[in-house]
Amino acid sequence: MYSSRTSLIIGFHGCDESIAHQLLNFPKKVKISEKPFDWLGHGFYLWENNYDRALQWALDKEAKGKIKKASVIGVICTLDYCLDLIDSEFIQILTYYYDLMRKDMQIIGKELPKNKDVSADQYKDLLIRELDCAVIEYMHQEIKEEINRDTKSLLNEFDTTRGVFIEGGPAFPGAAIQKKTHIQICIRNMDCIKGFFIPRA
Structure with a gap:
């Protein structure tokens, strides 16, 4: 009864500046992530109400040479x-x-994927989430197949996935609060996106 979330949400997507311009000018051309370690499965990722975290993510990618110029687009x-x-x-x-x-x-004799640490991550936050991604994608596929088999199925495909992540080490000595704690949203149904905007930094 309470599973439909129709209220508008503001999120921020860290990316290369060229991608930000592309989304502003061609808002229907949304590229989704399909990496095997995506934390919430495949889709278009946002930081919920967290411009600074989106920018830091993009700056980290720029520093590693994975994008040319860090930018953030509002969603x-x-x-x-x-x-x-x-x-x-x-x-x-x-x-x-x-x-x-x-x-x-087990039936087919294969091992489950595992979540893994990144060697550079001193806090061991299991940043490579291959197990989580695999389970979420398995669930989406099973639901889709059930709906295709039975037109009267009570199941529905999910439009989005949302999760809170506690990471980054203590905010201060002895704290349970972590420096990089945030909420991520993964959009699977692009109709959930109502528009893009340039954030006021």
């Missing part, structure tokens, strides 16, 4: 039917599909 969106991993109901759904995936992998 106005809705979550609609959201796999909200801050909500117990949806965590339970994901756990259910993890169990299904684990059994399927």
